[in-house]
Amino acid sequence: MSVKPTDEMLTAYLDGELAAADRASLEATMAGDGAAANRLRFLSHGNLAYAEAFAPMLDEAPRKKLEAMLADLSAPKARPAAEAHLASPRIGRRGLIAAAIGCLAAGVVADRAFLALRSSLFEDEDAALRQEVAEYLALYTADSLTHAPSSTAEREAQLKFAGQRLGLPLDPAAMNLGDLQMRRAQILEYDGKPLGQILYLDPAHGPVALCIVAASSGAKPITRERRGGLNLIYWSSPTHSFVMAARNPMEDLTARAEQMQAELAGRSRA
Amino acid sequence: MEAAIASEQEIRTGLSEHVARLWRYGLTLSHHRDTADDLVQATCLRALERAAQFASGTRLDHWLFSILHSIWLNEVRSRRVRQGQGFVEAAEVLTFDGAADTETHILAIQVMNHVHALPEAQRSAVFLCYVEGLSYREVAEVLQIPIGTVMSRLAAARARIAEVTAPKSPALPTREKAK
Numbered sequence: 001m002s003v004k005p006t007d008e009m010l011t012a013y014l015d016g017e018l019a020a021a022d023r024a025s026l027e028a029t030m031a032g033d034g035a036a037a038n039r040l041r042f043l044s045h046g047n048l049a050y051a052e053a054f055a056p057m058l059d060e061a062p063r064k065k066l067e068a069m070l071a072d073l074s075a076p077k078a079r080p081a082a083e084a085h086l087a088s089p090r091i092g093r094r095g096l097i098a099a100a101i102g103c104l105a106a107g108v109v110a111d112r113a114f115l116a117l118r119s120s121l122f123e124d125e126d127a128a129l130r131q132e133v134a135e136y137l138a139l140y141t142a143d144s145l146t147h148a149p150s151s152t153a154e155r156e157a158q159l160k161f162a163g164q165r166l167g168l169p170l171d172p173a174a175m176n177l178g179d180l181q182m183r184r185a186q187i188l189e190y191d192g193k194p195l196g197q198i199l200y201l202d203p204a205h206g207p208v209a210l211c212i213v214a215a216s217s218g219a220k221p222i223t224r225e226r227r228g229g230l231n232l233i234y235w236s237s238p239t240h241s242f243v244m245a246a247r248n249p250m251e252d253l254t255a256r257a258e259q260m261q262a263e264l265a266g267r268s269r270a
Numbered sequence: 271m272e273a274a275i276a277s278e279q280e281i282r283t284g285l286s287e288h289v290a291r292l293w294r295y296g297l298t299l300s301h302h303r304d305t306a307d308d309l310v311q312a313t314c315l316r317a318l319e320r321a322a323q324f325a326s327g328t329r330l331d332h333w334l335f336s337i338l339h340s341i342w343l344n345e346v347r348s349r350r351v352r353q354g355q356g357f358v359e360a361a362e363v364l365t366f367d368g369a370a371d372t373e374t375h376i377l378a379i380q381v382m383n384h385v386h387a388l389p390e391a392q393r394s395a396v397f398l399c400y401v402e403g404l405s406y407r408e409v410a411e412v413l414q415i416p417i418g419t420v421m422s423r424l425a426a427a428r429a430r431i432a433e434v435t436a437p438k439s440p441a442l443p444t445r446e447k448a449k
Contacts, residue, residue, distance in 0.1 A: 058290045
């Protein structure tokens with residue numbers, strides 16, 4: 001008594017991936033099952049000259065450029081782990097810009113396997129986060145904030161929501177960053193955890209981002225670094241990690257970060 | 271360490287040898303030349319960093335595909351997902367410099383269009399299996415999925431492509447998508 005062959009079995013048969021015994025039994029089934037044989041014939045129309053069709057694509061590869069890039073890669077030991085996160089700190093890679101436009105992110109279904117794998121990829125999670133923030137912000141321009149909500153009430157609501165998700169009351173302290181008004185607050189996701197992103201616009205230097213994620217690695221003082229062409233200031237409270245990133249001069253950004261750190265200190269309700 | 275240094279050189283040589291194939295896979299996944307460039311670069315860096323993890327005597331090209339795929343899945347594509355962004359410009363992926371007028375090229379472009387129209391999970395399985403010639407087991411290892419999943423992705427892809435390429439005839443079976 002034979003079972004109706006599935007598409008998987010028929011496909012494996014066509015691909016020569018069935019073991020001899022399965023192959024024989026499937027052939028026996030098909031001999032007496034016209035529908036199965038027809039289905040096999042149908043699926044065989046998926047046999048196309050794939051390898052030949054894709055061969056010219058190899059010639060399209062920018063071989064010289066890639067070889068040069070490879071030659072430029074220094075011995076890996078010299079690089080901090082997080083630099084590997086995405087190879088180059090170059091700004092303006094069109095592929096990623098296309099991806100980053102429309103940055104209004106909301107509910108995201110995170111693939112559990114991805115998260116598990118991802119967390120095994122980085123020894124220094126914090127640096128990975130900063131790299132992510134820098135790469136992301138590098139793609140922002142003043143135009144990215146053009147359609148940010150203009151009403152105060154709306155922005156307050158965004159801030160309140162972000163604060164709730166992060167377990168850190170943000171309003172009204174984060175409504176202003178020195179003389180800069182908040183333009184948008186949103187929740188993104190990082191490693192399955194809510195990542196708060198609060199954006200300000202500096203008329204002289206472009207967007208300023210304050211990113212916040214819940215963290216339990218303990219309080220850390222303000223540290224400064226340059227990453228991906230941006231200035232970054234980061235610090236941690238006992239409950240959260242903060243990264244401020246912008247093209248503003250380091251001194252200016254540090255002053256703003258210190259002010260924000262003071263404003264948010266001791267606010268956690270987590 | 272001696273061994274690590276030796277394997278780093280081995281990886282470098284392998285990367286150089288397979289760089290075009292990696293790029294092609296990056297382009298097939300991302301539909302963007304620039305993203306493909308970035309994927310290859312990130313793959314090179316990651317592979318060099320992990321040179322010590324490569325098991326000598328196994329397939330270096332498969333190992334590299336696997337790295338590229340996981341970078342795509344975990345770092346690059348996820349941003350798009352996170353940002354609610356779909357894939358764009360699928361149609362403009364390939365331009366054969368003025369060579370598209372021969373019948374061979376027209377056929378090739380048709381085949382590529384069929385593949386590019388597939389959902390990503392099916393596309394990567396089809397690419398690795400039918401373009402790169404990996405076995406089901408090898409595809410499963412590269413994509414880090416069970417072999418049964420490889421089978422169902424390929425079967426679904428085949429059915430989908432056959433829908434388009436099979437000669438239309440009333441005698442054809444119209445069985446529902448066999449699960």
